[in-house]
Amino acid sequence: MVYLLGVNLPDQKLVKIALTRFYGIGLSTSERICAYLSIHDKARIGQLPEHQMTSLSSFLSAPPTLPATHALSDFKIEADLRRQVRSNIEHHRQIGSYKGRRHGQGLPVRGQNTHSNARTARRVNRLSSRGFMTSARQSQALPASFTSSLHRLVSRFVK
Amino acid sequence: MRATEILNKRSVWKGPFFRSFPNLTQAKKDNQVIKTTARNCTILPNFVGMRFGVHNGKNYIPIQITEAMIDYKLGFFVPTRKKFSYRLTKNK
Numbered sequence: 001m002v003y004l005l006g007v008n009l010p011d012q013k014l015v016k017i018a019l020t021r022f023y024g025i026g027l028s029t030s031e032r033i034c035a036y037l038s039i040h041d042k043a044r045i046g047q048l049p050e051h052q053m054t055s056l057s058s059f060l061s062a063p064p065t066l067p068a069t070h071a072l073s074d075f076k077i078e079a080d081l082r083r084q085v086r087s088n089i090e091h092h093r094q095i096g097s098y099k100g101r102r103h104g105q106g107l108p109v110r111g112q113n114t115h116s117n118a119r120t121a122r123r124v125n126r127l128s129s130r131g132f133m134t135s136a137r138q139s140q141a142l143p144a145s146f147t148s149s150l151h152r153l154v155s156r157f158v159k
Numbered sequence: 160m161r162a163t164e165i166l167n168k169r170s171v172w173k174g175p176f177f178r179s180f181p182n183l184t185q186a187k188k189d190n191q192v193i194k195t196t197a198r199n200c201t202i203l204p205n206f207v208g209m210r211f212g213v214h215n216g217k218n219y220i221p222i223q224i225t226e227a228m229i230d231y232k233l234g235f236f237v238p239t240r241k242k243f244s245y246r247l248t249k250n251k
Contacts, residue, residue: 091227095227095228095231096222097231097236099235101238
């Protein structure tokens with residue numbers, strides 16, 4: 001078990017598989033990283049020599065600046081990536097675009113149907129600061145006699 | 160990598176799609192609202208600071224163009240659909 005940047009990498013896993021445990025690294029990215037650091041395709045986490053482990057951890061914690069055409073040029077993981085995603089959404093909220101509005105409502109952003117389901121959007125498309133913002137507004141805007149379900153329904157549309 | 164996202168939108172040689180507004184310079188001077196139904200018109204850098212009344216299918220909704228809105232379409236900022244709100248009685 002190797003503990004890297006808050007993620008546990010199990011010893012018996014292939015390096016390229018284990019790296020996908022990071023938020024922001026999929027299989028193709030992890031293969032690119034392995035190629036960049038000359039880690040063998042079949043190497044497992046437990047077998048990695050010390051110098052490769054340190055180069056891997058230094059790569060993940062502080063990615064080197066690469067030319068813009070390089071596949072790993074805008075490489076970001078975990079908190080950095082989450083922050084970037086959040087700021088992208090926040091940008092759309094601030095300019096008042098349709099995308100930002102849909103994010104605020106917890107509805108699909110890219111034109112999917114909402115007649116039924118739209119479960120993924122309901123789960124994912126919410127603003128980070130939305131939780132306490134709406135609760136504060138609810139208490140101001142709505143009488144207490146509303147049921148909690150109606151509260152939730154209304155809060156989705158109250159901006 | 161990210162460049163493809165932008166380039167895949169439209170051929171570069173075509174340039175952005177836009178409608179020409181004949182009263183653009185005059186409206187910019189007078190700070191008038193330009194009413195338009197051209198929701199598909201790309202917001203160009205020289206629109207910044209102007210006000211457009213963009214048609215939502217019913218009314219012309221005024222929007223103020225800021226620098227962050229460049230390269231999006233006018234209709235991107237004016238929703239066409241009403242939000243559903245439940246009412247117990249129809250008479251209200």
